[in-house]
Amino acid sequence: MSEPTLPAAKSAGRMNDAMLSSLRPPTLRWYLLAFFLGAVVAWGLYAFGYMVSTDMSCTGLDRPVMWGIFIVNFVFWIGLSHSGTMVSAILRLSRANWRRPILRAAEAMTVFTVTVGALFPLIHLGRNWVFFYLIPYPNQRGLWPNFRSALLWDATAIFTYVIGSSLFLYLGMLPDLAVARDRSAGWRRTLYGALAMGWRGTAREWLIFHKASTLMAALIIPVAVSVHSIVAWDFAVTVVPGWHSTIFPPYFVIGAILSGVAAVITLMVIIRKAFHLEEYLTPLHFDNMGKLLLVIALLWSYAYFVEVQTTWYAHEPIEWEVFSFMAGKYTPALLLMLVGNSLLPLTALCFRRIRRSVGAMLAISLLVNVAMFIERYLIIVPSLSHKNMPFVWGTYFPSWVELSVTAGAFAGFALMYTLFAKCFPMVALTDVRELEARKVLVPFARAELPSIAGKEAGDD
Amino acid sequence: MIEILGIFRDFESAGRAVERLVGEGFAEAQITSLTSVPYPDGALVKTGQRTRFRWLTLGCFIVGAVAGFALAAGTAWLYPVQTGEKPIIAYYPTGIVTYELAMLFALAGTIVGMFLEMGLPVWRKRPYDPAIAEGCIGISVTIHPGGEAVVCGREAETGECIGSVFSLPAGEQKSRAEEIMREAGALRIVAEEPS
Amino acid sequence: MEKQTSPYRWGMVVDLDRCSGCGACVVACQAENNVAICGKKEIAEGRNMHWLRIERFWVGEYPNVRARFLPVLCQHCRDAPCEPVCPVYASYHNPDGLNGQVYNRCVGTRYCGNNCPYAVRVFNFYSHQWPKPLENQLSPDITVRTRGVMEKCTFCIQRIRRAKEDAGGEGRLIRDGEVQPACAQTCPTEALVFGNLADPRSRVARLVRSPRRFRLLEHLGTHPSVYYLKGGGREHV
Numbered sequence: 003m004s005e006p007t008l009p010a011a012k013s014a015g016r017m018n019d020a021m022l023s024s025l026r027p028p029t030l031r032w033y034l035l036a037f038f039l040g041a042v043v044a045w046g047l048y049a050f051g052y053m054v055s056t057d058m059s060c061t062g063l064d065r066p067v068m069w070g071i072f073i074v075n076f077v078f079w080i081g082l083s084h085s086g087t088m089v090s091a092i093l094r095l096s097r098a099n100w101r102r103p104i105l106r107a108a109e110a111m112t113v114f115t116v117t118v119g120a121l122f123p124l125i126h127l128g129r130n131w132v133f134f135y136l137i138p139y140p141n142q143r144g145l146w147p148n149f150r151s152a153l154l155w156d157a158t159a160i161f162t163y164v165i166g167s168s169l170f171l172y173l174g175m176l177p178d179l180a181v182a183r184d185r186s187a188g189w190r191r192t193l194y195g196a197l198a199m200g201w202r203g204t205a206r207e208w209l210i211f212h213k214a215s216t217l218m219a220a221l222i223i224p225v226a227v228s229v230h231s232i233v234a235w236d237f238a239v240t241v242v243p244g245w246h247s248t249i250f251p252p253y254f255v256i257g258a259i260l261s262g263v264a265a266v267i268t269l270m271v272i273i274r275k276a277f278h279l280e281e282y283l284t285p286l287h288f289d290n291m292g293k294l295l296l297v298i299a300l301l302w303s304y305a306y307f308v309e310v311q312t313t314w315y316a317h318e319p320i321e322w323e324v325f326s327f328m329a330g331k332y333t334p335a336l337l338l339m340l341v342g343n344s345l346l347p348l349t350a351l352c353f354r355r356i357r358r359s360v361g362a363m364l365a366i367s368l369l370v371n372v373a374m375f376i377e378r379y380l381i382i383v384p385s386l387s388h389k390n391m392p393f394v395w396g397t398y399f400p401s402w403v404e405l406s407v408t409a410g411a412f413a414g415f416a417l418m419y420t421l422f423a424k425c426f427p428m429v430a431l432t433d434v435r436e437l438e439a440r441k442v443l444v445p446f447a448r449a450e451l452p453s454i455a456g457k458e459a460g461d462d
Numbered sequence: 463m464i465e466i467l468g469i470f471r472d473f474e475s476a477g478r479a480v481e482r483l484v485g486e487g488f489a490e491a492q493i494t495s496l497t498s499v500p501y502p503d504g505a506l507v508k509t510g511q512r513t514r515f516r517w518l519t520l521g522c523f524i525v526g527a528v529a530g531f532a533l534a535a536g537t538a539w540l541y542p543v544q545t546g547e548k549p550i551i552a553y554y555p556t557g558i559v560t561y562e563l564a565m566l567f568a569l570a571g572t573i574v575g576m577f578l579e580m581g582l583p584v585w586r587k588r589p590y591d592p593a594i595a596e597g598c599i600g601i602s603v604t605i606h607p608g609g610e611a612v613v614c615g616r617e618a619e620t621g622e623c624i625g626s627v628f629s630l631p632a633g634e635q636k637s638r639a640e641e642i643m644r645e646a647g648a649l650r651i652v653a654e655e656p657s
Numbered sequence: 658m659e660k661q662t663s664p665y666r667w668g669m670v671v672d673l674d675r676c677s678g679c680g681a682c683v684v685a686c687q688a689e690n691n692v693a694i695c696g697k698k699e700i701a702e703g704r705n706m707h708w709l710r711i712e713r714f715w716v717g718e719y720p721n722v723r724a725r726f727l728p729v730l731c732q733h734c735r736d737a738p739c740e741p742v743c744p745v746y747a748s749y750h751n752p753d754g755l756n757g758q759v760y761n762r763c764v765g766t767r768y769c770g771n772n773c774p775y776a777v778r779v780f781n782f783y784s785h786q787w788p789k790p791l792e793n794q795l796s797p798d799i800t801v802r803t804r805g806v807m808e809k810c811t812f813c814i815q816r817i818r819r820a821k822e823d824a825g826g827e828g829r830l831i832r833d834g835e836v837q838p839a840c841a842q843t844c845p846t847e848a849l850v851f852g853n854l855a856d857p858r859s860r861v862a863r864l865v866r867s868p869r870r871f872r873l874l875e876h877l878g879t880h881p882s883v884y885y886l887k888g889g890g891r892e893h894v
Contacts, residue, residue, distance in 0.1 A: 138537070146537060148543075149555045150545075150548075150552045154559070155558045155559065155562075158530075158558075159558075162563070162565055170569075177498065180498070181498055181595040183595075184594070184595035185595055185596075199577065199582040199584070200584035202600075204495065204602070205497075205503070205506065205509045206510075210515065210579050212500065213516070214572055214573070217519060218573075221519075221572065225562075225569070228558075228561065232558065432499050436499040436500055440502070
């Protein structure tokens with residue numbers, strides 16, 4: 003990288019001020035936003051309550067399409083959660099210095115998207131009120147869940163991922179919480195003080211902290227891969243044409259990272275604008291994230307091509323029926339998906355000017371996620387619509403209840419994220435400041451070039 | 463045991479203080495730095511590079527694997543449900559559940575091990591200054607009661623852990639350290655009463 | 658653990674040459690099993706509750722068109738795709754080779770319904786009511802299912818249970834033809850024959866040896882217990 007990641011020589015205090023600006027007392031606009039999001043969440047809850055208190059006839063589901071937009075949401079949200087922790091872990095392990103201002107936004111996104119995603123399997127149950135039948139604990143009913151079911155694998159994997167990514171988020175935040183504690187008063191001081199656990203930043207604490215961060219990053223990556231593989235197995239282990247496919251786990255993992263990287267870019271744009279972090283989230287960061295998105299979009303295109311190509315070549319009647327039905331009935335959606343996930347990122351992101359333009363990156367990243375939502379829909383719904391018995395082919399369109407719950411989920415995620423941003427440091431400030439503190443100018447022939455002193459802490 | 467903490471505005475004066483403290487007979491192990499960003503090891507103070515919490519990660523991984531295996535295979539064997547021709551214990555699902563629980567325990571074990579090895583959480587008040595968060599650097603010296611041969615740490619000898627100052631009474635050690643830090647340019651000294 | 662064994666392996670033969678598509682089996686099934694009554698709206702929505710359906714296909718070009726009928730009920734697969742995917746063992750396999758469904762265990766994930774290639778599992782999308790006086794004909798031998806649970810053909814397991822009790826009291830096995838599900842009992846052309854496939858002398862076991870036999874979606878390897886005897890000899894010969 004030729005240019006410095008950050009403007010040179012800034013005082014620690016000023017950087018603290020800038021990066022902790024999100025913790026300032028909320029403005030009226032913030033309250034309005036929170037109120038609006040809260041209202042949408044309340045509407046989603048009402049729709050869910052309506053479904054639970056009446057019956058499931060208010061959904062668009064039927065026979066044969068017994069899974070609809072709730073499961074699309076489940077796959078979509080769990081997919082979104084992938085980039086957060088995974089990208090942050092990969093960048094940590096690969097010591098990419100530009101990662102630093104992005105870490106927190108990505109890790110927090112993971113925790114909240116996986117929380118939202120994990121609710122959907124429970125929302126979609128026909129009898130939500132007995133959801134605890136799925137939990138393995140000794141009980142007087144003599145019931146024990148069936149570990150052969152992919153849904154139980156989901157439950158264990160998502161539980162591990164929720165706990166793991168929350169710990170990962172908390173671990174990364176520990177020194178920042180100490181800084182926030184030292185700069186605040188009142189209830190905030192009590193809260194940060196409790197969460198910072200008496201951290202003082204001794205040399206020994208830093209050493210252990212870095213080793214632990216590296217280890218956590220190494221551990222969380224295989225968990226993330228397994229989570230989305232298992233989500234893919236929900237479909238791949240069935241005998242439903244269009245679902246039963248060996249490429250599904252890697253294909254889903256790639257799709258998950260694609261939507262996740264795009265979501266991180268979207269959030270970067272929003273955070274940058276909302277908290278005036280233009281100095282810290284520079285075009286360089288968008289450039290690098292754009293390159294990452296380009297690579298993942300290439301991988302996605304490859305996986306999709308392989309999936310369709312094998313089916314096309316084999317031309318097994320019922321498998322091909324699913325594909326041709328999907329292409330026929332959902333042509334506009336299919337085209338939008340191909341443009342958003344493949345054609346657009348593959349062409350636009352080749353250009354440095356586009357990668358460095360914040361507005362263009364916002365548009366591309368949003369379109370990628372729209373396309374990914376469509377992709378999940380096109381995997382789930384057409385396959386179920388045209389299963390093996392042509393006599394019971396059917397169609398599906400989501401009802402107002404399902405759409406309201408979906409809207410509630412989006413608003414719920416945004417609300418949790420907004421609240422988090424108000425309560426916790428949204429930029430990994432110690433990570434950023436560490437780089438700044440170690441930046442030195444080295445005389446090199448006729449110029450002075452910036453260099454980072456010492457190997458990165460945590461390297462052994 | 464007393465801890466005194468000098469607060470320095472910049473990196474250079476803090477480094478100078480550490481140099482002089484070592485020169486005066488304080489051991490490296492008695493001195494640590496309090497910073498809000500990490501510095502490369504040896505820039506200010508040297509720390510023992512050995513850490514042990516990763517053994518806890520490994521231990522937890524194994525415990526988690528056993529727990530996962532018991533959850534999926536153990537319960538199936540304990541309460542057999544015969545479903546057609548299928549075996550009582552399902553192989554692949556057992557593997558998946560075992561893996562997930564092993565990873566869960568390993569992740570939790572890493573965090574627990576990290577805090578245990580850091581000696582956190584600590585809720586009592588220790589010498590500290592909020593200025594550290596603003597980029598100031600704290601240099602802390604731990605003073606042991608004088609004339610006492612203290613063995614600190616399993617592998618450390620007395621001489622390594624407490625330098626040649628150990629023969630002096632604690633009060634004198636303390637005033638000497640304070641003096642050195644003031645000379646080096648400490649903004650202020652925060653001291654802790656003996657506990 | 659000792660493996661549970663059973664002298665029975667219940668199966669059915671559907672002779673497509675005999676089926677006239679009258680639909681009596683569908684009605685009988687509905688009456689026997691407390692199957693909910695669905696109106697036009699529900700059927701149009703694809704939410705009808707029939708455990709047994711008659712698929713009607715048209716063969717040939719006008720004016721030489723013939724209707725062909727295919728009664729489809731739960732195939733009681735030996736390797737049923739619906740069973741392993743159920744997270745709560747609501748869908749299970751009993752020693753007689755039946756795919757059982759425990760209604761009060763079901764939480765309604767509908768995974769089994771998706772994974773059933775024959776699409777014979779029906780889900781209670783509605784809270785069904787039985788308009789007066791139809792509630793008087795509800796059978797006390799079988800649960801009335803609530804909303805949110807999956808249900809399907811059981812080969813009239815309540816009749817099998819009763820026959821087992823009668824035979825057990827007399828210390829013998831169930832005789833061939835002693836127990837019949839409602840559909841087979843009602844079929845006017847005897848297109849549906851039910852019996853014990855494990856007994857080589859039973860009527861089903863003899864019919865199954867016919868060269869006309871086939872099973873639905875046999876390539877999926879589900880090993881159904883319902884055999885079909887190929888029909889339509891007249892069109893194709």
